[in-house]
Amino acid sequence: MKISIAMATYNGAQYLEAQLQSFVDQTRPPDELIITDDCSTDGTADIVYEFAKTAPFEVVFCRNEKNLGYCGNFNAALMQTTGDLVFLSDQDDVWFPEKIAYIAEVAERNPEMLVVMNDAALTDGGLNEVGLTKIGQIRSAGLELERFVMGCCCAVRRGLLAFCLPIPEGLRAHDSWLVKIADGLDAKLVDGRVLQYYRRHESNESQFIANRTTRVSRAGAFLHSAKKILDSDTPRIEQRDLEQLKIFAEGIEQINRLAPEHYRSSLTDLFKKSRVQTDWIEQRMAMRRRFVVSRVVVVTRFLMTGGYSARGGLKAFLRDLAG
Numbered sequence: 230m231k232i233s234i235a236m237a238t239y240n241g242a243q244y245l246e247a248q249l250q251s252f253v254d255q256t257r258p259p260d261e262l263i264i265t266d267d268c269s270t271d272g273t274a275d276i277v278y279e280f281a282k283t284a285p286f287e288v289v290f291c292r293n294e295k296n297l298g299y300c301g302n303f304n305a306a307l308m309q310t311t312g313d314l315v316f317l318s319d320q321d322d323v324w325f326p327e328k329i330a331y332i333a334e335v336a337e338r339n340p341e342m343l344v345v346m347n348d349a350a351l352t353d354g355g356l357n358e359v360g361l362t363k364i365g366q367i368r369s370a371g372l373e374l375e376r377f378v379m380g381c382c383c384a385v386r387r388g389l390l391a392f393c394l395p396i397p398e399g400l401r402a403h404d405s406w407l408v409k410i411a412d413g414l415d416a417k418l419v420d421g422r423v424l425q426y427y428r429r430h431e432s433n434e435s436q437f438i439a440n441r442t443t444r445v446s447r448a449g450a451f452l453h454s455a456k457k458i459l460d461s462d463t464p465r466i467e468q469r470d471l472e473q474l475k476i477f478a479e480g481i482e483q484i485n486r487l488a489p490e491h492y493r494s495s496l497t498d499l500f501k502k503s504r505v506q507t508d509w510i511e512q513r514m515a516m517r518r519r520f521v522v523s524r525v526v527v528v529t530r531f532l533m534t535g536g537y538s539a540r541g542g543l544k545a546f547l548r549d550l551a552g
Contacts, residue, residue: 230337232259232329233312237302241320242272244428249280251323257330261287265306268296303403304396315390317404319381321428323356328424332384339418343389344411346382347424351442354430359442362423366439371447374419375412380404392487397480401473413499414492454544458551471510478503517552524552
């Protein structure tokens with residue numbers, strides 16, 4: 230099995246060397262490391278060039294001609310990989326020495342799984358452990374494990390990349406695209422072993438509550454969501470998320486034409502599920518635009534007829550009441 234690592238960098242000089250060294254320290258080294266850089270202005274390129282001189286495996290480093298953004302940068306890296314199993318890597322984490330060997334073995338024992346994921350220990354910016362893990366935080370918050378889509382914990386089979394690349398233009402997250410498809414195909418395996426540090430600092434892209442370095446709870450997660458109801462930025466974020474869901478659904482429709490025959494039925498179901506969710510969100514947005522009295526009536530009727538039973542629950546009900 231050929232192993233690739235796809236890494237996307239952007240002004241990562243502060244933490245990059247530690248992550249690169251953790252690749253060298255692997256008990257089963259990768260066969261290739263593909264790094265695409267999104268027009269960094271710090272010393273990222275110099276660090277990679279120096280690393281490539283002595284790395285015990287092939288290092289391919291490409292600098293984008295223009296800034297492609299987080300998802301576009303990862304897409305560029307993934308498109309250049311040639312491995313049978315491709316590990317996704319952020320620029321600021323540190324892998325445990327056994328990560329590649331362990332996940333490769335799990336993948337070999339489960340050939341039908343298209344994405345294999347591991348847990349990660351949360352740390353502060355100085356890589357000091359805080360006694361929490363990503364999966365542990367998700368469970369403490371009372372969230373479903375389907376919310377675990379963290380790319381830096383993923384290894385992706387060539388079979389999935391073969392029909393899922395390139396990532397649809399406009400999507401904000403490469404990992405959501407790949408992991409949600411694997412989930413929809415019932416081909417995502419989550420192994421609970423902690424195989425890396427997940428460094429949390431002020432420059433991290435994700436602000437997901439389960440990434441916090443203090444323990445979260447169900448009550449805390451609910452209050453976190455409830456506070457967003459009155460946040461002035463919430464409507465913009467919800468509109469953005471709706472647009473992302475639409476792009477996702479369109480992307481699924483496109484790749485279904487390229488996917489192997491045995492995946493097409495599941496991809497059709499995933500497309501339909503995404504469209505149902507899109508319609509549900511748009512219906513709720515229409516209710517929120519009503520005047521107060523009318524809104525209370527229609528939102529309450531929506532509640533009584535089971536509109537929130539399948540998804541959303543109390544938080545969605547309160548959000549719609551607030552308008």
